[in-house]
Amino acid sequence: MVHRAANILTLRDKVQHGVRRRILSQGFSDSALRGFEPAILTQIEKFTNKISPGGDKGNGKWSIAWNMSRECDYLAFDMMADIVFSRSYNAIEKPDYQHIPQSIEGSNVRISVLIQAAELRFWRLDKKLFPASIKARDSFVKFVSEMVASRLSSKRSDYKDILSLVQNARDPETGEKFSTKEIAAESATLVVAGTDTTSTTLTALLFYLSRNPRAYHLATSEIRSAFASLSEIRAGSKLNSCVYLRACVDETMRISPSVGGSLWREVGSGGAIIDGIPIPAGFDVGTGIYAMHHNAAYYPEPEVWRPKRWLKGKEGQVEAGIVPYGPFGVGPRSCIGKPLAYLELMLTAAVLLWKFEFRDEDKRFHFGRMNKNDIRESGQFRLRDHVTAAKYGPMLQFSLREGN
Numbered sequence: 001m002v003h004r005a006a007n008i009l010t011l012r013d014k015v016q017h018g019v020r021r022r023i024l025s026q027g028f029s030d031s032a033l034r035g036f037e038p039a040i041l042t043q044i045e046k047f048t049n050k051i052s053p054g055g056d057k058g059n060g061k062w063s064i065a066w067n068m069s070r071e072c073d074y075l076a077f078d079m080m081a082d083i084v085f086s087r088s089y090n091a092i093e094k095p096d097y098q099h100i101p102q103s104i105e106g107s108n109v110r111i112s113v114l115i116q117a118a119e120l121r122f123w124r125l126d127k128k129l130f131p132a133s134i135k136a137r138d139s140f141v142k143f144v145s146e147m148v149a150s151r152l153s154s155k156r157s158d159y160k161d162i163l164s165l166v167q168n169a170r171d172p173e174t175g176e177k178f179s180t181k182e183i184a185a186e187s188a189t190l191v192v193a194g195t196d197t198t199s200t201t202l203t204a205l206l207f208y209l210s211r212n213p214r215a216y217h218l219a220t221s222e223i224r225s226a227f228a229s230l231s232e233i234r235a236g237s238k239l240n241s242c243v244y245l246r247a248c249v250d251e252t253m254r255i256s257p258s259v260g261g262s263l264w265r266e267v268g269s270g271g272a273i274i275d276g277i278p279i280p281a282g283f284d285v286g287t288g289i290y291a292m293h294h295n296a297a298y299y300p301e302p303e304v305w306r307p308k309r310w311l312k313g314k315e316g317q318v319e320a321g322i323v324p325y326g327p328f329g330v331g332p333r334s335c336i337g338k339p340l341a342y343l344e345l346m347l348t349a350a351v352l353l354w355k356f357e358f359r360d361e362d363k364r365f366h367f368g369r370m371n372k373n374d375i376r377e378s379g380q381f382r383l384r385d386h387v388t389a390a391k392y393g394p395m396l397q398f399s400l401r402e403g404n
Contacts, residue, residue: 063398
C-alpha cells in the first residue's frame, strides 16, 4: 500500500506515526472545524440546489431519480477538496473531476485483494488480473501528483487548510520539511479518507431513511423542531440536541461500515496470546469490522437497522464504548478525521431533512403522509468490500417541503 512514500495510514514506525498524527490532528481540532464549516455549508447548498425539482430535471413537484451513490461521491469530494486543499473542483455541478471518486473505487479493487493475498505481486500477476484497477490507480495518482505540484508551486502563504499543516511542518529530529513524495503520499490518503468513507455513510443513511418511514418521520420531526429556518442549521447545541439523527448515523455506520474488513496488524517479536490462543511473531491478526458490528452477542437482531438501540433509557439497548464499535477504528491508529466526518454527516442530513421530502424511485413510500402501516422490512444497503466500500443507489426523488 506504500506508493513512493509512507503516510499516516501505512507508517509502521510508531514514533514516526505519532509525529505525523500529531501534525495532522491539528486540522481536526474544534477551532479548525469551526473554520471549515462555511465551506461545508457552501458545498451542501450546491448539492441541494442540484437535486431540487424543477425545470427539465423533474415534473415540477418531484425531481428526477438521482443515484445517491454518485451524487454523494461528488459532494464528499468537493467538501474534501475545499477543506484539505483549498481547491474548488466543483464535481457537484461539472463532469471534469467526477471521475476521481470512481478512480478511487476502481483502484481499491486491486489493493483489497493484495491485502489478503500479497503473493499475487510475484511476477506481477496483479497486472494481468486487474488491468482496469491499475488504470484507475494511475488516473488517481496522476490527479494527486498534479494537485500537489500545483499547490507547492503556489506563491500564496496564507492557506488555512489541512495540507498546509503537512507542508509547513518539520521533522522534530532532523528539522527538515516533508519531501514532495511524502506530501503526495499524505494527500492521497486524505483524498480517499475524506471522500469515500463520508460518501458511503451518507448514501447508506439515505437508503435506510428512505425505506423506514417511522425513522424518517422521527428524524424529520426532530430536525424541523430544532431549527426554525434553514439558515439556523449550524454546528452547536441545537445540532447536538438532535440525538435521534445522531442515532441514525451511528446505526448506519454499524450495519453498513464504510470500511468493513480487517485492519490487519502484525504480531511483534515474542509473539502474542489473543483470547488464549498463542500467535507467533510475524503473523497478521485482525477482526473484520462488519463481522464485529453484526455479532448478535452484542447487537440483538444485528441485521435490522434500528437507530433506537443507540438511545439512552429503556428504548436503547447499547451504549457506545461498551459494545465493540469501530467504524473509525480504535486506538492510536483510529481515524483522526472522525470529528470532521460527523460534522459533515450531521449538517448534510439535517439540511436534507429540513428542506426536502424524499422517496424511493418506485414510490412505495410517500413520506408526506405518515401511516403506521408504512413500516416495512427492506434489507441492508449492499456494499462491496474494496478496502473502503463500493456501492450503487439508492435512486431517490426529492420534493421541496410545503412552505419551503
